[in-house]
Amino acid sequence: MSGDDRAQTALARRLRELRNSRWPDLRITQAQLRQAFEVSLALISSWESTRAAKIPPPHRLEKYATFFATRRSIVNGHARVLPLTDLTPDELDEQRELFAELTRLRREALRAQLSGEDSEPSSGRDIYRDNPWRFPDGEPxxxxxxxxxxxxxxxxxxxxxxxxxxxxxxxxxxxxxxxxxxxxxxxxxxxxxxxxxxxxxxxxxxxxxxxxxxxxxxxxxxxxxxxxxxxxxxxxxxxxxxxxxxxxxxxxxxxxxxxxxxxxxxxxxxxxxxxxxxxxxxxxxxxxxxxxxxxxxxxxxxxxxxxxxxxxxxxxxxxxxxxxxxxxxxxxxxxxxxxxxxxxxxxxxxxxxxxxxxxxxxxxxxxxx
Structure with missing residues (x-):
């Protein structure tokens, strides 16, 4: 695996590691993160994928950092993201460290992704691929x-x-x-x-x-x-x-x-x-x-x-x-x-x-x- 490939997947691997291993006696499911972040299950899965990883925006990574900064994010199996004002000083420190780490990994993933795109001929790119105004070919x-x-x-x-x-x-x-x-x-x-x-x-x-x-x-x-x-x-x-x-x-x-x-x-x-x-x-x-x-x-x-x-x-x-x-x-x-x-x-x-x-x-x- 090349350095660029590792950089592109490092964030996805870290997000999966947080979910599976953050608290050894408490495994968090993708469904619980979906509940806490109010996004689709497919989106959570795409952020953790090492084959076709989607890079989360900063505000989603901030939610990850806040969620995994405290075990109080899970109460009786119910997942939630606490307001920053509800975190203790130690939890706030943990949140800031996690957010800084995830932001760094995101920056490296974006840099690697852009490097890979720049190596492609411009005529081969589809700049409209993920735009809502792009429809399947030939459909009126x-x-x-x-x-x-x-x-x-x-x-x-x-x-x-x-x-x-x-x-x-x-x-x-x-x-x-x-x-x-x-x-x-x-x-x-x-x-x-x-x-x-x-x-x-x-x-x-x-x-x-x-x-x-x-x-x-x-x-x-x-x-x-x-x-x-x-x-x-x-x-x-x-x-x-x-x-x-x-x-x-x-x-x-x-x-x-x-x-x-x-x-x-x-x-x-x-x-x-x-x-x-x-x-x-x-x-x-x-x-x-x-x-x-x-x-x-x-x-x-x-x-x-x-x-x-x-x-x-x-x-x-x-x-x-x-x-x-x-x-x-x-x-x-x-x-x-x-x-x-x-x-x-x-x-x-x-x-x-x-x-x-x-x-x-x-x-x-x-x-x-």
Missing amino acids: ITIICSQLPEDQRTTIPYPSPDGLDYIELYKHSDLDSLFELHGHLRAANPRSLVTLRAPEDLRSDDFTAHLVLLGGIDNSEVTTSLRERIQLPVRKVPDRDGELGPYFEVHEGGDTPARHHPRHTGSGADIRLLEDVAFFYRGVNPDNVERTLTICNGMYARGVYGVVRALTDERFRDRNAAYLRERFGDATSYSILTRVLIVGRAVVTPDWTRDYVRLHEWSQPPPGD
Whole structure:
């Protein structure tokens, strides 16, 4: 085994050693770690694999260090990660030492992994391999994009199809998001047909592809039907009298749903958006269980753009995609309600590894789980 190979597997071997041998009289199972870390069993197993090891992010290693810093992490067979404030001074010292060790091993594993990748010809890499926007070769993809209301379409240049300079894309809203996502889908899926549709133009075959609902498509009869059939706990509420503009509402079984509003400054003609709220959902297409349904929505157009960029921006897409895999594992459907910061005219790509950015998360486990 080469030095690079040893470095890539050292972290996985150490994580397995902690689970099996940390306390000689108490063997921890992967199922208990799954319970404590709130991740999938497959993910725990991948972190311990010496054949195809996945490298955990720092916040997961911090949980490992905290868990194995004290035997109080196990009570009557129940596994938990104690808050750092509950640890004794000796346990805190142990936690810091373990975290430092695991961080070092992670750094060495990443260095070895990057070294191995750099030795490959760039043409042989698949940079989209683990991205949620990558689908199996040849499977069709349909983007259903939001549409400008009829009264707004009459104000744009050449609104009639009979005009000499008519441009069909003018009828879509969220053009920034559409331009960004369409290009990414074409690049990530070069052997798939990527079709753009407005709700009024949908055809029968469009419903059985990988569906992407993009933008403020809530008022469309077609897309409203799709949302009702998947029964999400999050819904977009339009502006109402007495309310501070539109908002997302989260229902989790309580009497009072949580509300998440965008943030503004100023008023009237001088109002400016400081922070939007956006929604990302991935699940099974209700019209074809072998295809997916994805929703990218926001209170405003820049929220839609931000949630699209979360998985297309080359500086954040791999990190956010890794977070989705680690957080939701093999869930059949999941969603994130996220903040999208606006600085001047610029939309800041949300980093889902930051707790502050994520407003709400939800997932549905696979059948029988």
